[in-house]
Amino acid sequence: MSVDVVIWDPTRSDAEAQFSAVLALHKANRATLGPMPDTAFRDRAKHSGLLLGRRDGATVAYLLYDIPRHNLIKLIHLCVDPDARGSGVAKSLVGQAISLHPSRSMLTATCRTDYGIDGFWQSLGMHAASERKGRALSGSILTNWVKRINLESGLDLLETASLESGLPLAALDTNIVGDLFSPETVRRDHREESSELKADWLQPLVTFAVSGEVNNEINKIADPAYKKHLRESTTHLTRLSTRRPTDRTLEDELLDAVDAALLAKDPSLKADVLQVADAIHAGADYFVTNDSNIHLAAAGWKLDERGINVVRPHELIRALTPASFMSDFRSRLIDDSDLEWKVVTDADPALESLFRVYSDEPKPAVFNQRLRDVLAKPKSITVQQLHDGNGRPWALAAFEVNSGVLRLPLLRVFRGERGGTVAFQLIRYFRKVAWGFGATRIEITDPAISQTLDGALRADGFSDGGLRGADLGPATMSCDDLGVNTTAEVVSAERSRWPLVVTGASLPTYLIPIQPKWASRLFGLDDGLFPARRRGLGLSRELVYFSGSRLVPRELPARVLWYASSDKTMQLSQIVARSVMVDTTRVPVDEAIERFAKLGVFRKSDIKGSADKEGSVSVIRFQDTERLQRTVSRHDEIFKQRVKGQVQSMRSVAPQFFDEVLALQTDKVQAA
Template sequence: MIFQVKWRVDEVSMRDSTHVRPCSQGDFDAVVVLGDRFKKYLGLYPHKAIREAITNGFVFGAFLGDKLTGYALFALPYSDIRLVHLCVDPAFYAQGIARALIDAIQATYSDRQGIRLKCRRDFPAHKVWPKLGFQAESLPSGRGADRAEMTAWRKPFGPADLFASMLEDETRVQAVLDTNVVLDVLLERNDKTAKFLHSPSIYDEVALCITRSVKNELSELSPMAARRRVLSRLAQFDELPSEGGTCRALKNELLKSVPVKELRNDSSLEADAGVLAETIVSGAAVLITNDDTAGRVLRKIANSYGVEILHPSQLVVMIDELKGQRKDASGRLQNTGVTVTSSSAGIDREMDHLISTYRGESKAKFRDHLRGSMAANMRIIHAAESNLVDGLVATASVGNELQVSLLRVRRAPIAPTLLKQLLFQLRLEALENGAARILITDPAPGGGENIVPILRQEGARLKNGRWRIEVVDAQLRLNEFLSGRVGSWDLRDWLQNEPQSPMQFATLERELWPLKIKEAPLSNYVIPIRQTFASELLGYDSPLLTRDRDLGISRRHIYYKSAPYKPAAPGRILWYVSGKRGGSIVAASQLISSHNGVPQDLHARFRKYGVWSQQDIADCADKKGRAVAIRFGDTEIFRSEVSLTWADRVAQEYGNILGTVPTARVITDAAFQVIYDKGMNS
């Protein structure tokens, strides 16, 4: 595997490039010579151990032709990557060599959780790690006689178990604290700040969070005693993940909206804009600061991205309004007006912003690949908020595979959500073409977005250097599913551990959608839905692309019913629409979560999903004024409607009664499978 990184020096033409590859034994002497020049910082490392690391593929080198310009030596303990050496020839400083080496390690071992290292605070490299995307974790002491203070750094590759977090109840508003607010709390500089943030009335409603730049700024705090005290107490806050490149680009975009006079008068606004960018990208709903200037200058900008900037004292007052405004995947696409069009000839020079620069892809290589994909079914995605192309997809059916030669999005806050939606649309395309799987042949998928954690979240697995998604259009018995090989599908990579809990089965049905596992321990329901909402939320009885675009592109929606009965999640839903002749069951969805509350609270929390007004929710509430919000996703419209009369007979055979379905009715897994089969295969 070779990673190309464009660079410039005076004596080299623009056609030359630095490439990164695993070192061979033929590179041993060059690695040793370069490393020995920096023994003061790298310490002594046995040459025998270097040879062994090269043999194991744990030394990556950056080369200009045959010349070694830098190297990285690492190990693979447990689930992380431990960086032992990162060394760059001074003649090649500021050419992106260090970043290229780190990116190559991450791309090769993307299944690991991150890269970690320790570095003395008085070494020149101490200031480099944040620029490479690392965040300070702790402040250990060195092993030498001087017990020098060190910083333990870590570069996470993405949040663990993203799908699990997607299915969790979203019960708390994420509030990012800026550096001064954190210091007020941890160093007890301002008792009022701590009291506001720890008020019992919001204790279960708010998750207090910090970002990478805040944590890194705190690691530079003086004196040392305060620095150690602060970092040792940071565990009480949640750390929000955010892609560094996206945050840097967004920060620059935000700063363009700040008047030059304001930046000149208050230089700290640049750091404040950086924290705001991280807040937006991470999906948090609010940034807490006691800096009046930051609030005044940045509030309007933040609001345009759906983020509030509040003083600590305002959080208690605003909590009801903030409920439900945490920006999850479906909310990110609100008001974007996403459009999809076919590509045209001569577009290659309009797409350079979709280059996968983080993987070292060159402009020439990208254009060659783009031109080579012109024969495929290529589509361009635009968002109303941008004049640039926001995404690009090219597909072709080859045998029983849907091969994706291009899957790119531009670097933007909307990029992760857009990628998720594109991956779901690829599943639908695979189903239409009768493909058993999706194979991503794009050599550098993602474009401006690190696609690896998103692919894993969406159920993809890496095999032979390519990402694949099995599209299992079948109902499988449990023992058949657990065998791992069924028909054209190879499920073994998804069955490393046998599923036990309902959540594990729900995860598998989502990752291998539209798979349905018979005898899975999931709750099953028939739920009535009004005709109007069936059209808007399910796409039933109306063309999908003529619906509200925010609803059409989202994978998750919300529906309401009267309390008190609340369906248990995770589970499955069969949707019943009433009619003149008794009505029919028209679709199936995955039940993600359910929530009991008063209409005002439910509307505030879930209004990002659209369709329902507060009055609509009040109209379906019970006599006590309470309703149940049902969050669902991954809906399949039945090919043939199933009459209620027929479905009721099936339910009764397995011990349940549907009747006229006045409210949610529980049915057995066996009844669900029979009704689903009739709807999809009749």
């Protein structure tokens, strides 16, 4: 006989009779449910927190739950009469509660570990997230069970961020988790091999995650201290959602494909299949395990059709390119690297693993076809790869210029931290390429834009949507003609329409002296002291300069005119470049090194040499530097009119001086 699920309605004529039946069920099972006053029952019930399982007019089960926060459904009591157990009514009650609250994303429950019903909670697709002490005098332990729900409404933020990172997703089996996070006192036969997954170089190249079933495996550990250690050591790993118990189609397919003799030999494969299924549903690229029986079973799973590989740790490491990277934009990576573009004429198979966007190109064939498409048009499309002096790849791009528009049907950066560094720089580089061809617009038509590139495009003022575009120039335009009034509007216009420079903006302007050797390193001036590096991406877009000056500009952003002074090796005494100052601060030199050294070409000794007697240094962070085509000497008339005396430290100058220097550049271009 089927069991119907109904919401308890206090306005019904039989409401009190139903409520009394619920209280009777509770009383009969109080030993496991625990005490609860009738008023607490009634308060939750009045807020639609009581569901009944009814059979032949009798209440045979009930679910009492809370919705304490915006994202939770908290199960308080889930009680089924012994005669109705096995009918599926418990799953129906929980399913009804979930459907009543489609905006909730997490289902939770708490149960004593000594009740021995872990299998029931697991049958609901829940996993053991943590433990805490109970209130029983006997010293009970409570297990906290959780499950992400309403997946069709979107995953939680952490899982979404992991799955949309653009990196390969590797789901770790329980045995790998044990190898990586067990205390050293616990013997693990594969610890040495698995430990290589913690290598620093690997972290930016892959996203690690685990099925919630890993929590259930950890929950079976008898040693409380060991169990607690593993739980606490793995909290940072993303837990993948599951479709169980609603949909077990994939699990059943995988299990049916396992050789019967192998399954009889190793019944634990039934649990392993749950983890593999969760990984496949999440779109994982790899399932990493040292379990030989899983590798044997995988032979019958047609994994190539499911887009996942079952691998051992060393096989995952071999599949990913070993290299050392920084974590975010680090100008030294660009300034210290000998970058050069080379033309690509053949569809090198190695390019796929380097530049495929996994979120948009689930199969290697998708990337390879796109590459072949652009290579098939050599007369109109140029395909190039950016590499450094060691031959390491940085970027891959294809572009064409037509009717005043530079289009990029393929634009990729290397995954990991090198890609994060190069993306911001790459956008400006292609703006310059477009401007050099006389184009007035740039469009990115590549349908597979990684999150790294997407962030760079947004920051650079490109439009959102399927076609990512930006207009260029003109070279200069006045505030009045452009229709901008505020500093923010000026900066936004110059960023989104580079190489536009807004004149008449009256932005605060500073003249900053810089020694020739630093001008060479920061701006690429050829001073004969340093070997010229190939700058395949031009000047770094964001840098810092360290100064002993006590002047700390507060009205930002501001214009910067860089005055290359003179020293024993060179006599320059001229303005050689311009920038936009975005931040300044004065801090102890050790703090400056810790916070800002990654954004410049300065070494620790150089930064310390810039400090004053008190050990403090001014840090000037600046962006969008451009060398002047027409430098301005201290002997030029406009310099002598605007700058009095020797330029020995940073000083404020009239904003009109910047416009006058800029006008000289325009005059030179027109003359040329």
